[in-house]
Amino acid sequence: MDILMEIFDSIFRWLHIIFGILWIGHLYFLNFVNASFEGVLDAETKKRVIPELRPRVLFWFRWGAAFTWVTGVLLLIINYYHGAFLFPEGRGWSFGAVIMIVLVFAAPFIYDALVKSFMKELQVAFIAGLVLSAILVVLFKYLGGFSVRGYAIHLGATFGTIMAFNVWFRIWPAQQQIIMAIKQGQPADPALVALAGQRSRHNTYMSVPLLMLMVSEHAVTWIDWAHPIAIVLVVFLGWMLVYHLYDRAGQLKGF
Secondary structure, eight states: OHHHHHHHHHHHHHHHHHHHHHHHHHHHIIIIIIHHHHHTSOHHHHHHHHHHHHHHHHHHHHHHHHHHHHHHHHHHIIIIISSSOSSOTTOOOOHHHHHHHHHHHHHHHHHHHHHHHTOOSHHHHHHHHHHHHHHHHHHHHHTSOOOHHHHHHHHHHHHHHHHHHHIIIIIHHHHHHHHHHHHTTOOOOHHHHHHHHHHHHHHHHHHHHHHHHHTGGGGHHHHHHHTHHHHHHHHHHHHHHHHHHHHHHHHOOOO
């Protein structure tokens, strides 16, 4: 049985990385390349180009997100819920641990409500997201009793679940209507444009710390040294990096 679990772990980990590259690569293309590119097109060119380009990009984007999330959940089951990485030695399952795992999968609905209420502005979302990340890490550690690897990967799983939710239930439905309007030569609904742009930007910010948290088991020594502080620092530095990448992307010009 252990050998079988190792085989499944290797296969799902491989697929998780492949689909993750597919998803995040298209996310960065949309935010750092295509957004600026489409901004210089005239209305007639947009009418021809966008209905052909965006559906192709969004196909790989949304299915990459779906399979990244699914394989990620399978890896959690194998290595953390069935395996021995979730708790420190001597600790086991508790009611608090179950609550925290449920919270990970309920996070998109909480996030969605918070964004609609007071986290509409990017600066507010940045600060609130950092505070909420710190609270989650503390709860994972002290209420859930998770190990360092456990609370690092579950903060990453929280980000990834929110991001996949954004792709399928906010960005893709909005983009379908936006693309059809452009194809018909009509102005896209500004509310839908704002929604798709906001959630795509949020996903881009979450993606950078997510990538570190996904591989944090390989850097567990230095993370363990500072415990939750290091995890929150990863989130902060990741978000600052994305801020500067957006700034740089806006300055790039074609020939």
